[in-house]
Amino acid sequence: MSAVAVTVVCLVYAPIAMTELWPYATPGAPAIGEWLLGRSVSPEFVADAVRDRMGPYGRSLVPLIVHSVLGGLLMLLGPVQLLSAVRRRVRLHRIAGTVFAGTVYVSMAGAALYLLRTPPAEAFSGAAFWIVLATILVGTVGSVTFGILAAVRGFPDLHQRWMLLCYGFLMTAPLLRLEWGALPALYPGLSLQDINRVAIMHLGALVAFGALLASRALDRRTDIPGLSGTWAPGPVLVAAHLAGAAGLGWITYAFLDQGTQGRRLLVAYLVPxxxxxxVIALRAARARSAGATWGREEWRLHLAAQCLAPAFSAVTVPVLERTMGLDRLTSLVAGVGIGAGMLSYAAVVVVSLRLVHGREVLRRQREFADLPTGPATATPVGAGGVAGAGEHR
Structure with missing residues (x-):
């Protein structure tokens, strides 16, 4: 059901992505996304969005067109990759995967040119949105690169996790458009910039969480040879919870200090x-009850990352204020917007290291088992040397 839902969203969004920038290149050109948004929200909502984007997009129109058109192609290639992997169509999966990886690099290069040419304060929806976009770009490129390396080195389980995370980051685009249509009903009168601020409070966290759920659903192993113990023991989880509680308390206080807008953003962050x-804590407990040691370990590693995300965001906020000269609210939105996604990315790195370490332990155990167990017989030197050598052989 999840695969079908993702496929439907991707098929619907692909033509929207490919035509999204036509009006900026040729005024009056049709754009499916603008047409739908104008009828689901209001024409004025769309007009404000277009007006805010005219300047930033106009300076980097060609790279953005490349990015959006290839982004639409990625929406089509993603379901092909997922379904071919599930159905074990190896040849199709490899061919589509090669095209997918190359398309990711070229598409993200177009987005990178836009970000480099656009100062954060002048970007569409402001500096916070610019920071979140840059983080998603780095996460997408890093994920597909690690996925390629895992496939080349013969780690299909790691390849699967990294590619799912990569596609999760790509799914922020269609999910953001869905929030453009849904959130104005919940918050009438908000501009698109304010809607974007609400959306980035949780989008990165949700797509990374979706990638985790998909990874665990496809990995049915209860234990893995070579893995023993845990990298997330009780004291580590306790420390992570304490750090996360402190970070969460600071974030809550900081948002409440920002009035109505701060409370709205805090709810958009806290509920998801x-x-x-x-869900992660419950899944870890169920895996423990079922004796699924590997499932329990992966859930616990992601639980530790989930706890540390607010602490990471709380530390990031003053750093953004001082290094980029941002105000407190913008730094809060940016810091919270990237926290969960970056910590989920870090959790996948730790899971990957855990699997690689387990396989290295298993390899050394096998090498040790292949060594001769008996003591070597010494051959005397002298007249009986030849006979002794023959008997030894």
């Missing part, structure tokens, strides 16, 4: 965060 935490 609490639900995600509850």
């Amino acid at each position: 965060y609490v639900l995600t935490y509850a």
Whole structure:
């Protein structure tokens, strides 16, 4: 059901992505996304969005067209990759995967040119949105690169995790458009810039969480040879919870200090965060009860990352204020917007190291088992040397 839902979203969004920038290149050109948004929200909502984007997009129109058209192609290639992997169509999966990886690099290069040419304060929806976009770009490129390396080195389980995370980051684009259509009903009167601020409070966390759920659903192994113990023991989880509680308390206080807008953003962050935490904690407990040592280990590693995300965001906020000269609210939105996604990325790195370490332990155990166990017989030197050598052989 999840695969079907993702496929439907991708098929619907692909033509929207490919035509999104036509009006900026040729005024009056049709754009499916603008047409749908104008009828689901209002023409004025769309007009404000277009007006805010005219300047930033106009300076980097060609790279953005490359990015959006290839982004639409990625929406089509993603389901092909997922379904071919599930159905074990190896040749199709490899061919589509090669095209997919190359398309990711070229598409993200177009987005990178836009970000490099556009100062954060002048970007569409402001500096916070620019920071979140840059983080997603780095996460997408890093994920597909690690996925390629895992496939080349013969780690299909790691390849699967990294490619799912990569596609999760790509899914922020269609999910953001869905929020453009849905959130104005919940918050009438908000501009698109404010809607974007609400959306980035949780989008990165949700797509990374979706990639985790997909990875665990496809990995049915209860234990893995070579893995023993845990990298997330009780004291580590306790420390992570304490750090996360401190970070969460600071974030809550900081948002409440920003008035109505701060409270709205805090709710957009806290509700998905609490639900995600509850699901991960419950899955870890169920894996423990079922004796699934590997499932329990992966859930616990992601639980530790989930706890540390608010602490990471709390530390990031003053850094953004001082290094980029941002105000407190913008730094809060940016710091919280990238926190969960970056910590989920870090969790996949740790999971990868855990699997690689386990395989290295298993390899050394096999090498040790292949060594001769008996003591070597010494051959005397002298007249009986030849006979002794023959008997030894």
